[in-house]
Amino acid sequence: xxxxxxxxxxxxxxxxxxxxxxxxxxxxxxxxxxxxxxxxxxxxxxxxxxxxxxxxxxxxxxxxxxxxxxxxxxxxxxxxxxxxxxxxxxxxxxxxxxxxxxxxxxxxxxxxxxxxxxxxxxxxxxxxxxxxxxxxxxxxxxxxxxxxxxxxxxxxxxxxxxxxxxxxxxxxxxxxxxxxxxxxxxxxxxxxxxxxxxxxxxxxxxxxxxxxxxxxxxxxxxxxxxxxxxxxxxxxxx
Amino acid sequence: xxxxxxxxxxxxxxxxxxxxxxxxxxxxxxxxxxxxxxxxxxxxxxxxxxxxxxxxxxxxxxxxxxxxxxxxxxxxxxxxxxxxxxxxxxxxxxxxxxxxxxxxxxxxxxxxxxxxxxxxxxxxxxxxxxxxxxxxxxxxxxxxxxxxxxxxxxxxxxxxxxxxxxxxxxxxxxxxxxxxxxxxxxxxxxxxxxxxxxxxxxxxxxxxxxxxxxxxxxxxxxxxxxxxxxxxxxxxxxxxxxxxxxxxxx
Numbered sequence: 001x002x003x004x005x006x007x008x009x010x011x012x013x014x015x016x017x018x019x020x021x022x023x024x025x026x027x028x029x030x031x032x033x034x035x036x037x038x039x040x041x042x043x044x045x046x047x048x049x050x051x052x053x054x055x056x057x058x059x060x061x062x063x064x065x066x067x068x069x070x071x072x073x074x075x076x077x078x079x080x081x082x083x084x085x086x087x088x089x090x091x092x093x094x095x096x097x098x099x100x101x102x103x104x105x106x107x108x109x110x111x112x113x114x115x116x117x118x119x120x121x122x123x124x125x126x127x128x129x130x131x132x133x134x135x136x137x138x139x140x141x142x143x144x145x146x147x148x149x150x151x152x153x154x155x156x157x158x159x160x161x162x163x164x165x166x167x168x169x170x171x172x173x174x175x176x177x178x179x180x181x182x183x184x185x186x187x188x189x190x191x192x193x194x195x196x197x198x199x200x201x202x203x204x205x206x207x208x209x210x211x212x213x214x215x216x217x218x219x220x221x222x223x224x225x226x227x228x229x230x231x232x233x234x235x236x237x238x
Numbered sequence: 239x240x241x242x243x244x245x246x247x248x249x250x251x252x253x254x255x256x257x258x259x260x261x262x263x264x265x266x267x268x269x270x271x272x273x274x275x276x277x278x279x280x281x282x283x284x285x286x287x288x289x290x291x292x293x294x295x296x297x298x299x300x301x302x303x304x305x306x307x308x309x310x311x312x313x314x315x316x317x318x319x320x321x322x323x324x325x326x327x328x329x330x331x332x333x334x335x336x337x338x339x340x341x342x343x344x345x346x347x348x349x350x351x352x353x354x355x356x357x358x359x360x361x362x363x364x365x366x367x368x369x370x371x372x373x374x375x376x377x378x379x380x381x382x383x384x385x386x387x388x389x390x391x392x393x394x395x396x397x398x399x400x401x402x403x404x405x406x407x408x409x410x411x412x413x414x415x416x417x418x419x420x421x422x423x424x425x426x427x428x429x430x431x432x433x434x435x436x437x438x439x440x441x442x443x444x445x446x447x448x449x450x451x452x453x454x455x456x457x458x459x460x461x462x463x464x465x466x467x468x469x470x471x472x473x474x475x476x477x478x479x480x481x482x483x484x485x486x487x488x
Contacts, residue, residue: 038262048269052361055368056384064371064381126293152296153379161293178293186370188381189283189302191363193397194390197459207286207298207379 064188071156073149075210081148082213089130089146089215092237098146104163106143108173110224115141116172118229125175125232127164127214132237133222141173142219148212157183158212166216175216175232246339253343254350261326261347264317268310268355275309276366280374298379301370303363307398310359314402318348318409322417322477341478348406356399360391393459400466404453407473414477 081101088097119125127145145163149156162178187207190200220226228234282299320326321344367381384391415422430446437444443451453469456462 038259041262041266045265045269049358049361052358052365055364056361059364059367060383060385063383064367064378066378066381150294152298155379157294157296164293180293180295182295183297183377184375185296185298185377185379186282186375186381187298187300187379188363188367188370189300190390191303191307191360191394191398192454193307193401194394196454197393197397197457197462198390199457209286209296 064186072154073151073156075151075154075208078149078151078210078212085146085148085213085215086128089128089217090235090238092132094130094146094215094217095144101146101148102144103147104145106166108141108143108168109139110141110168110221111139113223114225114227115220116227116229117175117232117234118172119175119232120177125164125177127175127216128235129175129216129218129232130235130237131218131220131226133224134219135222137221137223139221141168141221141224144217144219145214146217147214150212151208151210152185153207153209161212161214164214164216172227172229246342249339250342250346253339254346257321257343257347258350261317261321264313264320264351265354267317268313268351268358271309271313272306272358272362275303275305276362276369279303279305279366280369299375301366303359303366303394306359306362306366307401310355310398311402311405314348314352314355314406315409315412317351318406319413319416321347322410322413324417327417337478337481341474341481344410345474348410349403352399352403352406355402356395359398359402360394363394397459397462400463401453404466404470404473407470407477411473411477411480414480418480418483 085094085098085101088094117129143166145166147158147161147163149158150161151157160181160183162181164178165176167174167176189195190198195201226234279301283302283304284300286298286300287296327340364384371378382390412422412426415426433444434446437446453462453465456465
């Protein structure tokens with residue numbers, strides 16, 4: 001509601017200016033000669049400049065929300081984190097060393113000898129699946145989803161990332177992509193006639209997006225055979 | 239023959255004031271062009287998209303007054319050509335005039351137009367900001383208000399004024415050439431686009447790219463000012479000399 005106030009003020013000012021300008025034009029329209037036209041132009045132009053100035057004031061009083069308050073992260077640290085987590089998973093040490101990246105856990109009871117594992121068709125699964133065989137057959141499948149941090153322009157956006165959905169259905173373990181969060185940012189850059197003096201990139205824009213590593217770690221009973229139905233590409237702990 | 243002696247400055251001053259009123263329609267086209275440029279800029283001058291783990295769809299849109307500044311330069315160029323046309327030139331004969339006073343008052347008028355164009359072009363970036371903030375996206379990664387960087391706004395205004403003035407000077411020379419011979423209406427665009435195409439085909443940086451680099455990649459403000467003033471001065475001088483070849487009004 002508070003956000004609507006400046007918008008309403010702008011709308012009222014613009015409409016009043018438009019009415020005033022229209023009245024002024026109406027008054028001068030019957031006057032002959034070039035100068036009555038120039039007066040009209042002068043009024044319209046003043047209205048235009050007034051609108052521009054109001055926008056300057058609005059931007060100063062109610063500045064654009066900057067996402068500065070978000071946690072800052074170092075992209076290089078994030079990259080190392082991602083590589084390390086994958087290596088840790090393949091080494092079977094993720095439960096100990098990657099616990100800070102644990103996002104969600106599932107437990108399923110399953111006593112069969114074979115289990116189909118499939119992603120929803122036509123969906124590209126952006127998660128690596130790493131499988132660890134337990135030393136015994138306890139009839140339990142433990143699934144854990146790990147994800148390292150993601151960032152945009154050095155700001156942590158991990159909280160926007162949801163874990164994938166995992167279901168144990170009659171025909172096997174079903175993997176679905178997570179619910180999508182859409183984030184729209186705007187970035188206001190300087191005009192080229194300023195950039196050339198501030199040595200900013202003339203045409204390019206410098207946004208960096210760093211994607212976190214997402215791993216679904218499955219601990220399955222010793223003799224359970226996993227059948228990959230949709231080319232998920234299962235990686236087994238070495 | 240007149241018994242009163244009128245100084246050149248007085249004539250230029252009178253013609254300038256007259257032109258500010260008589261040529262006022264050019265400012266209507268300025269408003270139109272700038273608003274059109276703001277409209278085009280609303281889609282962003284660039285964008286970046288990405289997704290994380292398939293769960294976050296990210297879109298970063300970049301906004302700047304680049305289009306507005308470019309359109310204003312174009313407007314300066316067209317306005318300068320426009321005021322060299324016969325209909326506008328004949329307006330000068332309302333006053334006691336000669337080629338010098340007419341050209342000088344035109345140059346001062348174009349300078350004024352450049353100042354107005356440059357200031358409004360830079361201010362329009364705030365109009366764009368307000369529109370984007372309230373109607374497109376209220377989350378921003380980077381945005382600087384006037385109070386945070388007043389010098390950047392002043393720098394932007396100043397350099398845009400100079401660019402618009404340079405384009406005015408170019409337009410004035412082109413307009414004068416066209417007044418001398420209508421053949422230039424075909425020759426000049428043909429020469430410009432011909433050079434562009436040839437340079438594009440050869441793949442080497444040629445005249446157009448070099449001229450572009452000469453102004454647009456200059457990072458020293460002092461050198462930039464010198465380059466623009468000298469170039470605009472040369473273009474105007476060329477136009478002044480050439481305009482003496484125009485026929486005397488009968």
